[in-house]
Amino acid sequence: MKIMIVDDSKAMRMIVMRTLRQAGFDGNTFIEAENGAQAFTAISADMPDIVLCDWNMPEMNGLELLQKLNTEQKKVKFGFVTSEASPEMREKALANGALFLIGKPFTAEAFQGVLQPLLAAK
Amino acid sequence: MFTDETLQADIAKITHDVFETMLGMSVERIEAAQAPSDTKMMYTGLVTVSGSWSGAIMLACDAELARTIASMMFGTESSATTDAEINDAMGEMANMIGGNFKSMIPPPVTLSLPSVATGIKSVVRVPGCSEVGRYAFEFRAGEAQFTVCVLEHS
Numbered sequence: 001m002k003i004m005i006v007d008d009s010k011a012m013r014m015i016v017m018r019t020l021r022q023a024g025f026d027g028n029t030f031i032e033a034e035n036g037a038q039a040f041t042a043i044s045a046d047m048p049d050i051v052l053c054d055w056n057m058p059e060m061n062g063l064e065l066l067q068k069l070n071t072e073q074k075k076v077k078f079g080f081v082t083s084e085a086s087p088e089m090r091e092k093a094l095a096n097g098a099l100f101l102i103g104k105p106f107t108a109e110a111f112q113g114v115l116q117p118l119l120a121a122k
Numbered sequence: 123m124f125t126d127e128t129l130q131a132d133i134a135k136i137t138h139d140v141f142e143t144m145l146g147m148s149v150e151r152i153e154a155a156q157a158p159s160d161t162k163m164m165y166t167g168l169v170t171v172s173g174s175w176s177g178a179i180m181l182a183c184d185a186e187l188a189r190t191i192a193s194m195m196f197g198t199e200s201s202a203t204t205d206a207e208i209n210d211a212m213g214e215m216a217n218m219i220g221g222n223f224k225s226m227i228p229p230p231v232t233l234s235l236p237s238v239a240t241g242i243k244s245v246v247r248v249p250g251c252s253e254v255g256r257y258a259f260e261f262r263a264g265e266a267q268f269t270v271c272v273l274e275h276s
Contacts, residue, residue, distance in 0.1 A: 008235075009214040011195040011207065015144060018197060056217070056233055083221025088229045103225075104218045105143035 001119055004031045004048040006039040006065070007081070008057040012104075016052060016081060023108035025115065036060030040068055047076055050118060052102075055082035055089065066096050077118055081106065123175050123227070129255045129272060136222040137259060137270050140215065145194045149259045152267070159184060159242075165208065166239045166246045167216030171224050173231030176275035178248045179220040181212065183268035185240075187261065188212055209238045219270060251275050 003020065007013045017030050031048055033039035037060040039051065053062040060068070066078055080093050085103030093101045100114040124132070134151045141147040165188040167181045183191070185208075192211035193200040213236035224233045239246045251273035260267050 009210050009217070011192065011211045011214050014196050056221070056235060058235060083218040084224060084233060085222075086225040086229070089225075104221065105140050107143060 001050075002029045002031055002046075002048040004033060004039060004042065004051045004053075005081075006033045006036065006051060006057070006062065007054040008034050009054075010034075012054065019106065019108050020111055020115075023111040023115070025111070025119075028119075036062060036065030036068070039065055043069065043074060043076060044072075047074070050077040050079070050115070052079055052081050055080055055084050055093075063092065063096060066093075066098060070097055079114060124254075126255070130257060132223065132226060133219075133255065133257050133270050133272065134259075136219055137257070140218045140222070141259075141261075144215075144218065145191065147191075147194065147261055149261050149268075152258050152260050154258065161242065162186075163240060163242055164244055165212045166244065167212035167214075167236055168239065168246060168248070169216050169220035169236050170234040170248065171220065171227065171231060172234070173227065174229065175227045175231065177251055177254070178273040179216060179223055180246060180271040180273070181216045181219060181268065182246075182271065183212075183266070187266040187268055190266070191215060209240075212236075212238045223272075248273050248275075 005013050005016050013032050033042050035057045055062040062080055078098050079100040080098055081102045083104040090101045102110050141149045163185040168178055170178045188208050189200050189203050192203045192208040195211045196207055217236040221233055224231055253271055254274045255272040257270045
């Protein structure tokens with residue numbers, strides 16, 4: 001399965017991928033994007049199974065990406081991985097169709113908890 | 123919005139959680155920070171917060187610790203870490219500390235993208251802001267120190 005990681009920080013993309021491997025998802029293909037615009041182009045060309053997206057990014061932030069995917073009717077499983085994990089942000093994420101929001105800092109267990117059921121349901 | 127005690131406790135918890143969970147680095151809050159070095163290259167990661175509370179959060183350390191942080195984030199040898207990777211890592215660490223701090227502030231509130239300043243004898247200022255908290259931490263029992271500063275817009 002293809003898991004897309006969208007974050008403007010390369011360091012964070014590395015940590016997310018490392019944590020995913022620790023969480024038991026090392027058999028999957030990881031695709032990286034640096035911002036929402038780059039992710040949208042990549043998703044349009046080759047739909048991943050799930051998108052793990054930062055919120056606060058230049059060019060197109062995570063919420064703008066999710067809204068653009070909704071507008072363009074590109075249906076993909078989508079969750080946020082962000083340092084901004086307040087109740088308001090969670091509410092806004094879910095209201096726009098995100099399936100989950102994982103706060104930074106995160107653990108391997110946090111990814112297991114949300115991804116295992118989603119990827120098993122594919 | 124924050125008392126000295128709650129600010130200190132909140133920053134200590136956030137900083138500890140970010141370093142421990144993301145890097146596996148156990149850091150301890152210490153009372154007195156060493157004076158900033160006059161000779162070492164310093165790195166400062168910064169994010170600003172705007173809204174019902176406005177200000178900035180800064181994470182500052184010397185180049186050696188910044189390189190260690192970057193190498194742990196990227197999973198590379200410290201000696202192989204590039205300047206771009208150090209800047210990325212310091213910005214992201216400031217972003218995580220600032221993002222968690224922002225989550226304690228009532229909406230509406232927004233967080234900026236991170237920026238990083240470097241220099242010897244460098245002083246980072248945010249126009250209109252003054253320091254309301256400076257908290258020192260040590261890593262590996264005094265081997266390295268860093269500070270987290272909270273600036274509030276007046």
